[in-house]
Amino acid sequence: MVQEKVVITNESGLHARPATAFTQLAAKYQSKISLECGDKKADAKSILTVLTLGATKGTEVLLTADGPDEADALKVLKEFLTTEHD
Amino acid sequence: MIVRGISGARGIGLGKVYVYTHEDVVIPKDKIEESAVADEQAQIMAALDKTVAQLEAIRDKTAQTMGKKESAIFDAHILIAQDPALIDEAKNLVASEQCTAAEAVSRTVEQFAAVFSAMDDEYMRARGADIKDIGDRLLRNVLGMTPLGLSHLTEEVILVANDLTPSDTASLDKRLVKGIVTACGGPTSHAAIMARTLEIPAVMGVGYIDSFTDGARAIVKGSEGEVLLDPTETEWQEYAVKADNYQRQVQELKNTAKLEAVTKDGHAVLLYGNMGKVRDIERIKQVGGTGVGLFRTEFLYMENDELPSLDKQFATYKQAAEAMEGQPVVIRTMDIGGDKELKCLNLPKEMNPFLGYRAIRICLRHPDILRTQLKAVLKASAYGKLSVMYPMISSVEEVKAANAILNEMKEELRQEGTPFDDQLPVGIMVEIPAVAISAEYFVPYVDFFSIGTNDLCQYTLAVDRMNERISHLYQPLHPSVLHLIKNTIDASHKYNKITGMCGEMAGDPVTTMILLGLGLDEFSMNAASIPMVKHIIRSVTLQECQKIASLALFMDTAESVLNLAKTELEKRGLNL
Numbered sequence: 001m002v003q004e005k006v007v008i009t010n011e012s013g014l015h016a017r018p019a020t021a022f023t024q025l026a027a028k029y030q031s032k033i034s035l036e037c038g039d040k041k042a043d044a045k046s047i048l049t050v051l052t053l054g055a056t057k058g059t060e061v062l063l064t065a066d067g068p069d070e071a072d073a074l075k076v077l078k079e080f081l082t083t084e085h086d
Numbered sequence: 087m088i089v090r091g092i093s094g095a096r097g098i099g100l101g102k103v104y105v106y107t108h109e110d111v112v113i114p115k116d117k118i119e120e121s122a123v124a125d126e127q128a129q130i131m132a133a134l135d136k137t138v139a140q141l142e143a144i145r146d147k148t149a150q151t152m153g154k155k156e157s158a159i160f161d162a163h164i165l166i167a168q169d170p171a172l173i174d175e176a177k178n179l180v181a182s183e184q185c186t187a188a189e190a191v192s193r194t195v196e197q198f199a200a201v202f203s204a205m206d207d208e209y210m211r212a213r214g215a216d217i218k219d220i221g222d223r224l225l226r227n228v229l230g231m232t233p234l235g236l237s238h239l240t241e242e243v244i245l246v247a248n249d250l251t252p253s254d255t256a257s258l259d260k261r262l263v264k265g266i267v268t269a270c271g272g273p274t275s276h277a278a279i280m281a282r283t284l285e286i287p288a289v290m291g292v293g294y295i296d297s298f299t300d301g302a303r304a305i306v307k308g309s310e311g312e313v314l315l316d317p318t319e320t321e322w323q324e325y326a327v328k329a330d331n332y333q334r335q336v337q338e339l340k341n342t343a344k345l346e347a348v349t350k351d352g353h354a355v356l357l358y359g360n361m362g363k364v365r366d367i368e369r370i371k372q373v374g375g376t377g378v379g380l381f382r383t384e385f386l387y388m389e390n391d392e393l394p395s396l397d398k399q400f401a402t403y404k405q406a407a408e409a410m411e412g413q414p415v416v417i418r419t420m421d422i423g424g425d426k427e428l429k430c431l432n433l434p435k436e437m438n439p440f441l442g443y444r445a446i447r448i449c450l451r452h453p454d455i456l457r458t459q460l461k462a463v464l465k466a467s468a469y470g471k472l473s474v475m476y477p478m479i480s481s482v483e484e485v486k487a488a489n490a491i492l493n494e495m496k497e498e499l500r501q502e503g504t505p506f507d508d509q510l511p512v513g514i515m516v517e518i519p520a521v522a523i524s525a526e527y528f529v530p531y532v533d534f535f536s537i538g539t540n541d542l543c544q545y546t547l548a549v550d551r552m553n554e555r556i557s558h559l560y561q562p563l564h565p566s567v568l569h570l571i572k573n574t575i576d577a578s579h580k581y582n583k584i585t586g587m588c589g590e591m592a593g594d595p596v597t598t599m600i601l602l603g604l605g606l607d608e609f610s611m612n613a614a615s616i617p618m619v620k621h622i623i624r625s626v627t628l629q630e631c632q633k634i635a636s637l638a639l640f641m642d643t644a645e646s647v648l649n650l651a652k653t654e655l656e657k658r659g660l661n662l
Contacts, residue, residue, distance in 0.1 A: 046170050047162070052202075
């Protein structure tokens, strides 16, 4: 299992289209991936739970990956949260 | 068998009946046997596959007809449908509580939708509605029912329904729906307006649709307001030819798009289109409309729970101004109330909404709404040729008050150094009889009048246009209405100002000659009506129209006026 705290720096946070893209990206990995934000926890492969986090720019989230491709998953998803998408 | 109704949209349509009903979902709430758990769970998975396949089909169709951007929302819908949190939860419920697949899906969807609907953020609340929409589809698939909406149609049909809502027609495919028949509503119902926009022959208000069965042959005679149910083979052939001819004629009319709207004796009038969304402009230009006589701005207020911001409005109006490339666009300020509700204002239900708190009456009590809108219009006026008009005006004081706000906004923009059109023409809707009667008092405060015939008729005749039992009393050609129109036009001409018309009547070919004769300067209508009205204008002289109009003003019933108008059209071979 690997874990890392990430501050979301992309402008629209995990709203709308970024959330859709994030979930689709997460679904490509075999590992179990979760996002935690305060007392809320989301399955990174579930758009509904990701949206419920309401994570906006500047929010710190705990990204956890557990499984055969956990290192890759963590690296790619972290990058997603910290770069601009339009 | 002949089924009679009211003409909703012209043309002839042939096809097999498809009865569209809003079938209510009944969820079986009984406990299932433990041995049935796996079966019920498999049902959820099967329904999920079907749901995803349907959503993919809708997405692809939308991408094809409306573009990639519009179809993106369905990608999100597919993702939500496949969401492991949703599906796993539903499957778990089946196992833990031994409830049916339908009950499990329904409860899970409600639970998720509730979470989103309770959020502060407007965007997230809207996702609650998405989840319900997807959940409804999933549930109907679990129960083996037809999903709502019309996107599942695959073959050509005559669509028969009690009534059609905007969400029904949003997924309506013009290539498949050959005709529309509704039990309720009249020519101004949403279904009729939609049918005219899409040029689908339609008959409204037939009362009962019990005699229509799926798969039966039907011929929709849109212009006559009649449906031929189970026609003979001879009739079928005959109308197939007529439908072809009609299509050809319509095409020929469209070819006249580039020609001017001028009578044989050289009297030119303005032929404009009505629009609701910026994308309508393309259609208006296609058929040769040289301006927009009515830009309904309501959608800006209705699509969100919040009032539209200055920036959002400015962007929309600027887009419209630019799309018309220097040709005029008349923007009507917010016309909410009456039959159009507005969530963000939380308006109380009224006993008499059409005589109540609506349009400019709301705007003058909440001047901030008008301030924002007028400032946005002014800012956008630097990018094209815009005008503004106020709806539901009943007194001179209201015009003065609205104009005062307009001037205040001009001053603000001057201070900010933002460019705008200082000569922005200002008009009022003439839709309350009081204004039509005393039009001369209003002229000094405006640059133009625009007659809204739908409301003018309903207020003058005291007839609710949506009430089928009295729809025969809704007579746009009633002598009183004609005199009010004449009075309005005359008042404006006396001061060298102009009068336009943006109600249904402006686009009705039957009334074109009379309106020309009364001196109407600008006709603004649904884009689909422009070619036919232009054809009539180009086939007559102003002089003969003036004679017909003065004859009409002497008649004492709407029926005799209608007969006169029809006879005069027939004489000239203009009855389509």
